[in-house]
Structures are given as structure tokens and as C-alpha cells.
Amino acid sequence: xxxxxxxxxxxxxxxxGALIGVAHNWNKRILVVDDEPGxxxxxxxxxxxxxxxxxxxxTRTLSRPPNEADPGYEFEVTICDSYDTAWEAFQKAxxxxxxxxxxxxxxxxxxxxxxxxxxxxMHNLNPDLYAVFVTAYNDRTIESINSHLGAKKVDRWDYLNxxxxxxxxxxxxxxxxxxxxxxxxxxxxxxxxxxxxxxxMEGERMASVAAVARGVTxxxxxxxxxxxxKADLCRKKEPQEMKAGLERILEASQRANEILExxxxxxxxxEGHNQKDWVFPHHVLDEAxxxxxxxxxxxxVKVTIIKRDLVKVRANATSLLQVLVNLSxxxxxxxxxxxxxxxxxxxxxKWVELRVRDYGxxxxxxxxxxxxxxxxxxxxxxxxxxxxxxxREIVEMEHRGQLKVVNxxxxxxxxxxxxxxxxxxxYG
Amino acid sequence: xxxPLFDLPILVVDDDAMxxxVVVEYLKDLGFSNILEAxxxxxxxxxxxxxxxxxxxxxxxxxxxxxxxxxxxxxxxKNPGRKGTRFIMITxxxxxERFKIxxxxxxxxxxxxxxxxxxxxxxxxxxxxxxxxxxxGTQATG
Numbered sequence: 418x419x420x421x422x423x424x425x426x427x428x429x430x431x432x433x434g435a436l437i438g439v440a441h442n443w444n445k446r447i448l449v450v451d452d453e454p455g456x457x458x459x460x461x462x463x464x465x466x467x468x469x470x471x472x473x474x475x476t477r478t479l480s481r482p483p484n485e486a487d488p489g490y491e492f493e494v495t496i497c498d499s500y501d502t503a504w505e506a507f508q509k510a511x512x513x514x515x516x517x518x519x520x521x522x523x524x525x526x527x528x529x530x531x532x533x534x535x536x537x538x539m540h541n542l543n544p545d546l547y548a549v550f551v552t553a554y555n556d557r558t559i560e561s562i563n564s565h566l567g568a569k570k571v572d573r574w575d576y577l578n579x580x581x582x583x584x585x586x587x588x589x590x591x592x593x594x595x596x597x598x599x600x601x602x603x604x605x606x607x608x609x610x611x612x613x614x615x616x617x618m619e620g621e622r623m624a625s626v627a628a629v630a631r632g633v634t635x636x637x638x639x640x641x642x643x644x645x646x647k648a649d650l651c652r653k654k655e656p657q658e659m660k661a662g663l664e665r666i667l668e669a670s671q672r673a674n675e676i677l678e679x680x681x682x683x684x685x686x687x688e689g690h691n692q693k694d695w696v697f698p699h700h701v702l703d704e705a706x707x708x709x710x711x712x713x714x715x716x717x718v719k720v721t722i723i724k725r726d727l728v729k730v731r732a733n734a735t736s737l738l739q740v741l742v743n744l745s746x747x748x749x750x751x752x753x754x755x756x757x758x759x760x761x762x763x764x765x766x767k768w769v770e771l772r773v774r775d776y777g778x779x780x781x782x783x784x785x786x787x788x789x790x791x792x793x794x795x796x797x798x799x800x801x802x803x804x805x806x807x808x809r810e811i812v813e814m815e816h817r818g819q820l821k822v823v824n825x826x827x828x829x830x831x832x833x834x835x836x837x838x839x840x841x842x843x844y845g
Numbered sequence: 846x847x848x849p850l851f852d853l854p855i856l857v858v859d860d861d862a863m864x865x866x867v868v869v870e871y872l873k874d875l876g877f878s879n880i881l882e883a884x885x886x887x888x889x890x891x892x893x894x895x896x897x898x899x900x901x902x903x904x905x906x907x908x909x910x911x912x913x914x915x916x917x918x919x920x921x922x923k924n925p926g927r928k929g930t931r932f933i934m935i936t937x938x939x940x941x942e943r944f945k946i947x948x949x950x951x952x953x954x955x956x957x958x959x960x961x962x963x964x965x966x967x968x969x970x971x972x973x974x975x976x977x978x979x980x981x982g983t984q985a986t987g
Contacts, residue, residue: 635908638937638960639861645961646867650874669863714910 441605443598446510447590448520449496450503450535451551452527456579457496460521463586465494492590500526500535511542518597519547521577521586524556533557533565540570545600547593553579621807625742626683632711633680640676643669679704683738693840696732698762698771699725705741712746717755726764731840736815740808744773744832747804751777751830767838768818774831779824788822805832817841849977851876853901858889858917859935860909864960868904868935871964875971886912893917896926902971904958907936907945915945918952931955931974 449460495510495517497503510516520539522532536548550562563571575593577585644666651662682704706713706720713720748758752775761772780788789809805822812820818836825831855877859865865882872880881898883889886909892898903921907914914934921927934949937960949957955974958967972979 635937639864641961642867643863645963646864646871649963650867650870711908715908717910 441598441602443594444516444518444601445491445594446493446495446515446517447594448503448507448510448517449494450498450500450520450526450532451496451523452498452525453523454498456523457498459581460496460586461494463583464492464590492594500528500530503535504538507539507543516543517546519549519590519593521549521551521589524550524552525554533562536574537566540566540573544570545597546573547597548574549589549593550574550576551579551581552576618807618810621804622739625739625746625804626680628712628746629680629683629708629742632709633676635711636676637673640669640673644673676707679708682735683708683742693731693733695729696734696737697727697729698732698737698769699727701734701737702741702760702762702771705738705745708738708742709745709749712749713758716749716752718749718752719757721757721759722761723759724761724763726762726769728762728764728769728838730769730836730838732816732836733811736811740811740834741771741773743804743808747832748773748775748777748830751775753777765835768835769838771834771836772831773834774825774829776829779828779830780822782824785822785824789820808832812836846976846978849876849972849975850901852879853877853975854879854881854899855902855904856881856883856889856892856900858883858886858903858905858909858914860885860906864906868967871967874964875968885909886914886917889917890920893920893927894924896924900927900930902975903930903932905932905934907934915948915952918949918954922952933958933970933974935960 447464449457449464451457451460495506497506507517520536522536524532526532526535532550532552536546536550539546539548557565562574562576566574575589577589647662647665647669651659654662702722702725712718745758749756757776759772759774761770761774763770763772789805809820812818812834816836817840818834821833823831823833855872857865857868857872857880859868862884865884869880869882881892881900883892886905889903889905890912893900893903903917905914905917914936918932918934921930921932932954933956934954935958956970958970971977
């Protein structure tokens with residue numbers, strides 16, 4: 418299918434295999450199989466009429482030039498006069514990546530196998546092929562054809578009686594060619610949508626990474642200052658001072674490495690960041706707070722952990738980390754300059770509850786539902802509007818939990834997350 | 846241009862004790878003897894506002910909680926008793942936002958220095974800002 422699509426505008430740059438921006442080129446290939454030369458001529462006249470008549474050969478491919486009567490339908494017709502030549506042409510089309518969208522199949526082909534057998538074999542390689550059986554005899558019932566081709570193919574074939582009219586052939590051709598292409602376009606659009614969604618999620622993750630990155634940059638600046646400073650100062654000193662300086666350098670390097678590891682976890686370049694494992698939420702919280710230390714300090718936000726149960730839960734640590742970072746950044750933004758965030762980790766039997774509460778203005782009652790929707794943001798241009806909805810997706814889809822947003826009775830907004838300990842759980 | 850003044854009163858402000866320690870040691874190594882340390886920006890602010898303590902140079906981190914380096918710079922410039930005091934801003938952001946840069950320029954910051962930096966780099970900045978000739982440098986250590 419890939420080969421029927423042509424890149425119109427490479428909006429996505431150099432992503433190989435990226436679907437977005439790809440358009441679908443209509444496939445108008447029709448296969449005709451009939452062992453009577455006269456009938457073949459009829460098909461040619463109807464589907465691909467030309468001023469000059471080509472000499473009869475066993476297989477020929479013709480094009481029908483567009484005319485004013487019906488513009489836009491230029492079929493590419495391949496006419497075969499036997500089972501074997503038809504099968505050959507079909508296989509070649511598959512191999513070339515230019516499969517037939519549909520075919521007109523004479524039932525009686527003068528061999529042991531008939532048109533139904535031919536189509537059945539073709540469906541093994543090209544299950545989407547539309548077939549019109551053309552027959553002079555009513556030798557098979559609809560039901561027997563269905564059982565021959567398989568129930569799943571029931572909407573992939575039709576039949577016509579000989580002698581057929583021009584209109585019948587033309588309409589069947591138009592209908593099935595359109596069906597084939599719309600189906601492929603639909604598949605393409607579904608794939609594009611999935612890809613767009615994946616990119617959005619990735620973009621949002623990158624946004625939280627970017628938010629943390631400034632803090633990491635600052636930390637690194639300080640740590641490197643220690644390392645560089647000690648090295649610069651102590652190299653001219655006595656061995657004793659040198660030794661002490663080197664110790665400090667080693668400590669600082671280790672601290673830098675820890676921060677780098679945590680940052681890698683968040684940005685998903687750590688190891689195995691897409692799997693579930695037994696995780697301690699309080700570890701993930703510690704990691705999130707570590708990553709956000711700079712942000713929290715600069716915004717003068719106090720952190721309180723009101724409950725810190727030690728409980729294991731089946732979860733994706735990287736995703737949970739992203740959620741906590743996300744919610745914390747939202748909380749900081751809600752409070753502007755200075756404030757407090759309360760965190761709670763509560764062991765609730767089969768569930769674990771995580772709560773993040775800020776002391777900001779909260780959210781208007783009417784908007785509490787909207788706030789979980791993608792693209793809704795109260796931050797104007799600053800917010801992507803995806804943080805909460807992606808956090809919800811992580812909690813509800815990936816972890817089969819629940820995410821609720823409520824106004825705290827005293828002050829502020831509270832996000833309450835419940836995750837099943839065993840990773841299974843039921844909604845509600 | 847003039848000769849370096851090693852008894853120039855220098856104020857170092859950084860809430861990170863390690864970094865502050867390194868800067869102070871650098872200054873000592875360069876031969877300065879009159880170094881004041883502010884362990885947080887509030888403390889630094891008080892020292893800047895109170896003209897009783899003479900100050901020739903302020904070395905301050907930009908990103909500090911509460912009172913940022915920019916606030917200290919403004920306070921310095923607004924204080925009539927601190928005319929002529931130079932200000933070097935220490936920052937870790939290589940690409941500082943346009944807004945920050947214009948703000949600091951507006952308040953006449955004398956120079957930036959980007960973490961991490963060696964002693965030589967610090968010396969270069971200070972000498973440049975104070976308009977000193979070469980001379981002086983790291984004191985011989987025993």
C-alpha cells in the first residue's frame with residue numbers, strides 16, 4: 418500500500434517513514450479476465466476506449482483518456498484471456514507494488530478452475546481486491562459463492578449476467594474503484610492520526626523536559642564550578658590540599674552523574690523506560706522534586722509531604738515521573754511568586770493514591786471538567802494545554818487508574834491520582 | 846588605566862556555598878584581601894543598601910531565590926552612595942533570554958561571566974571592568 422501513496426509535501430522534514438503529509442494516489446487498475454476475444458473487445462471499448470483499435474494480444478494494458486462526458490475516471494485496464502495469463506498479470510502487479518483494485522472475472526474460463534477459484538487464490542495475496550463475476554449461467558447461488566470465498570469477503574464481490582450493458586460495466590468499475598481508494602485513504606488517515614497523536618505526546622514530554630532542563634543547566638553550572646575551581650586552585654598547592662581538592666572534585670562529579678541519570682530518565686533516554694515494574698511512588702516523587710529543585714527554589718515554593726507511605730505499585734516509573742513533574746510545574750505556575758505544594762502518597766489497600774495540591778486560586782467549577790481536555794489551558798500562550806490531559810492518559814490508559822481534579826475545600830487545586838497496585842484494576 | 850588595587854572591597858553574593866567558596870578562593874589567590882561574602886541575596890541586599898560598608902566591586906549570581914542578581918544590580922545603581930561600584934553578573938545560562946539581557950544592560954551591568962570559569966577568566970573580567978593594567982596575578986603560594 419505504501420507504494421500507491423506519493424509524498425506531496427514533506428512537511429515533516431527528514432523523518433523516514435513519516436506518514437504525515439503523505440497523500441494517497443488513486444489506484445485505478447482493473448483486471449479483466451475472459452476467454453472470448455469479442456467480450457474482451459467490449460471491455461476495452463467500455464473501460465478504455467481509444468481512437469485506434471490495438472491488435473488483439475493475450476494481455477494488453479490500455480488507458481482510457483478523459484473526455485468531457487466523465488472527466489477524472491481514467492482506468493488502467495489489463496485484459497487477459499486465460500486463467501494462467503490472468504494469474505501471471507496479477508502476480509506481477511503484486512510484485513511491482515501496483516496491485517489491482519478490482520477485476521471483472523468471467524466465471525467459465527475453459528479450464529478445471531473457474532473465475533471463483535481464481536479470485537479465491539488472488540484474495541490470499543490481495544485480500545482487498547474487489548471482484549465482479551461475469552457469467553452467462555446462473556450456475557452458483559450467492560450463498561455457495563460466499564462459502565467458497567469466505568464470509569469475510571462478502572462485501573468484496575458482485576456479479577453481472579452476460580450479456581452486459583456498457584452502463585453496468587462502467588458503474589461497477591466506478592463504484593469499486595472508488596470503494597478501494599476511499600478505504601485506503603481511510604486507512605491512511607487513521608495511521609496519520611495515530612502518528613500525530615504520538616508526536617503530540619512526544620512534544621508534551623519534551624515540554625516538561627525543557628522545563629526541567631533549565632534547572633539542570635543551573636545545577637551543572639554550579640557543579641562544574643566546583644570541579645573546575647578546585648582543580649584550578651589546588652594544582653599549585655601542597656599535596657595535602659591537592660588531595661582534599663581531588664576528593665571534592667570526585668564528590669561533585671558523582672553528584673553531576675546522578676542528576677544526569679535522573680534527567681535521562683525523564684527525557685526517556687534512560688534504560689527500559691517503556692516498561693512496567695514494581696515501583697515505589699515515594700522514590701519517583703523524590704526524583705521529581707530533585708529535578709525541580711531549581712524551579713521550586715526560584716519560584717520560592719515550599720514543598721510539604723503530608724503523607725509518604727512506602728508502598729510498591731506496578732507502574733512505568735518514567736511515565737509516573739513525567740506526571741509528577743507535570744503536575745508540579747502546573748502547581749508552580751498556578752501560584753506565581755511563592756507558595757506551597759502539598760504531596761501525599763497513601764496506601765489504600767489495592768490502590769495507591771497520589772495527591773498534588775497547590776495553594777493557588779483553584780479553578781472555576783464550570784471549568785473543572787474542561788481542564789482535563791487536550792489543548793485547554795489557562796496559561797495563555799505559555800501553556801500547551803496538554804500536560805493534564807496527557808497525565809490523565811498516562812494514569813488512566815497506561816496504568817488503569819483514575820485522575821481527578823478538585824478544588825481543595827480550603828484553598829487551591831488538588832489533583833488526585835489513584836493507581837491499582839497490581840496494575841490491573843477496574844475503572845470506578 | 847591604573848594599577849590594580851588589592852585592597853579593593855569586593856562583595857561576593859551566591860546562595861550556593863560551594864560556588865561562593867570557589868570564587869572567594871580565586872579572589873584570594875589573585876591577591877585580594879578585602880572580601881565580603883553574602884550567604885544569600887537578602888544579606889547581599891543589606892550590604893549593598895547600607896553605604897557604611899565601602900564597596901568597589903560586586904560579584905553576584907543571577908539566578909537566586911527571592912532576590913535575584915538583577916534586583917541587587919538595581920539596588921546598587923539606585924544607591925547614590927555607591928556611585929562607581931562595578932557589578933559583574935555570574936550566570937549559568939549561556940543563552941539568556943533577550944529580556945534579561947536588556948534589563949541588565951538598562952541597569953548598567955559592567956560584565957557577565959558564565960559558570961563554570963577558571964581563575965584566569967575571573968581575573969580578565971575584573972581587570973577589564975576596573976580598567977587596570979596587567980600586573981598582579983596569582984600570588985605565590987607557600
